[in-house]
Amino acid sequence: MSASSSQPGILPNPNVSALPVYHAGMNIDLARRLSGHDTIAALASNENPYGCSPRVMEALGSSSFNPSRYSDAACTELRNELSRFLDHPADAIVIGNGSEEMVAAISRAFLVPGACALTVTPSFGLHEIEPLAAGARVKKVPMTPDMRFDIEALEAALAEAPALFFLPAPSNPVGAALTGDELARLVAATRPQTLFVLDEAYFEFMDEGLADGMSLLRNGDLSTVVLRTFSKAYGLAGLRVGYAACSNPEIARIIAAAKTPFNVNAAAQIAAVAALADQAWMKNAVERTKSERARVAKELTGLGVFVAPSHTNFLFFKIDLQSSRTAEELLSDGIIVKGWREAGYETWVRVTIGTAEENDRFLASLRRILGMTGEK
Numbered sequence: 391m392s393a394s395s396s397q398p399g400i401l402p403n404p405n406v407s408a409l410p411v412y413h414a415g416m417n418i419d420l421a422r423r424l425s426g427h428d429t430i431a432a433l434a435s436n437e438n439p440y441g442c443s444p445r446v447m448e449a450l451g452s453s454s455f456n457p458s459r460y461s462d463a464a465c466t467e468l469r470n471e472l473s474r475f476l477d478h479p480a481d482a483i484v485i486g487n488g489s490e491e492m493v494a495a496i497s498r499a500f501l502v503p504g505a506c507a508l509t510v511t512p513s514f515g516l517h518e519i520e521p522l523a524a525g526a527r528v529k530k531v532p533m534t535p536d537m538r539f540d541i542e543a544l545e546a547a548l549a550e551a552p553a554l555f556f557l558p559a560p561s562n563p564v565g566a567a568l569t570g571d572e573l574a575r576l577v578a579a580t581r582p583q584t585l586f587v588l589d590e591a592y593f594e595f596m597d598e599g600l601a602d603g604m605s606l607l608r609n610g611d612l613s614t615v616v617l618r619t620f621s622k623a624y625g626l627a628g629l630r631v632g633y634a635a636c637s638n639p640e641i642a643r644i645i646a647a648a649k650t651p652f653n654v655n656a657a658a659q660i661a662a663v664a665a666l667a668d669q670a671w672m673k674n675a676v677e678r679t680k681s682e683r684a685r686v687a688k689e690l691t692g693l694g695v696f697v698a699p700s701h702t703n704f705l706f707f708k709i710d711l712q713s714s715r716t717a718e719e720l721l722s723d724g725i726i727v728k729g730w731r732e733a734g735y736e737t738w739v740r741v742t743i744g745t746a747e748e749n750d751r752f753l754a755s756l757r758r759i760l761g762m763t764g765e766k
């Protein structure tokens with residue numbers, strides 16, 4: 391018997407003690423020790439390989455950053471800047487300690503024990519973990535075999551009026567985006583009892599002409615939230631800042647009630663304002679990533695590897711080897727990726743698009759591994 395289970399008296403929340411583990415990408419120092427390589431290509435966490443705008447570091451070095459004062463609990467300046475940027479009312483925007491905190495706050499705010507939450511599979515772990523923590527059941531609709539959203543199956547699931555619908559589009563880990571028509575069909579299938587949450591963490595990496603999440607918020611008949619983040623395109627993953635844009639201020643008020651008061655620290659608020667103001671830096675980083683994404687996808691296809699079409703800063707691909715083995719082999723060459731573990735996807739791997747040099751290293755290592763799978 392373990393020490394914790396033999397502790398008399400304490401009674402953990404069974405929903406929380408039974409939660410599946412969130413698999414974070416491997417820490418770089420650990421990867422150095424395990425692989426013996428000094429230079430690690432960190433391609434597991436969808437971070438920005440180009441860093442962040444130099445204006446962010448300038449702002450953090452200026453007198454406007456004062457670590458001794460509590461941060462603005464209302465995130466006033468950042469919300470006002472986002473309001474202007476998105477053309478959306480500031481009182482309908484909630485800032486989170488990463489958008490992942492908004493996933494947690496939304497689950498806490500809109501799910502009661504026994505309620506149903508709907509999402510897709512393969513999935514972003516927290517879209518399942520946070521509803522489970524709130525005592526909800528989670529229904530997951532698989533992607534189609536060619537790795538698109540299964541719109542018909544989602545329409546059928548939405549007809550059952552789940553309390554929450556977490557839709558990551560573009561999808562993590564698959565990379566698929568929604569067309570405007572597909573989003574319109576999902577909206578038409580959504581009942582008024584469902585809060586439709588569109589997680590657009592990779593919005594900036596999408597090609598033109600696909601579904602525009604902000605249009606969802608202007609659909610007056612539904613309760614909707616769009617989640618976005620500064621972690622990916624803006625390169626602020628370490629500072630933890632994202633946001634929930636809500637279809638009305640009452641939804642924002644309820645989400646804000648479910649978070650801690652000083653959830654977004656002072657450095658994060660200042661950095662996000664500076665990053666948002668430097669759209670040119672962000673767009674340049676995104677363009678470089680998109681062109682590398684096309685190159686790496688083409689190389690992988692040339693190697694006979696099945697790659698899902700991606701509108702993100704990563705690729706999801708499948709080879710004839712357990713993903714844990716593939717990840718181990720890549721790690722031995724100093725490359726960190728995410729070997730997928732969900733049932734049915736154990737031979738799929740998610741690799742972040744890095745710098746051209748990192749991507750070349752990844753491709754060379756994968757060629758070696760593919761040679762190995764042919765030999766067996």
Ligand SMILES: *Cc1c(COP(=O)(O)O)cnc(C)c1O
Nearest residue numbers: 488489490514562591619621632
């Ligand atoms: C990376 C990611 C997030 C963002 O996480 P942050 O907490 O903002 O760093 C949210 N949703 C999905 C689907 C993601 O992949």
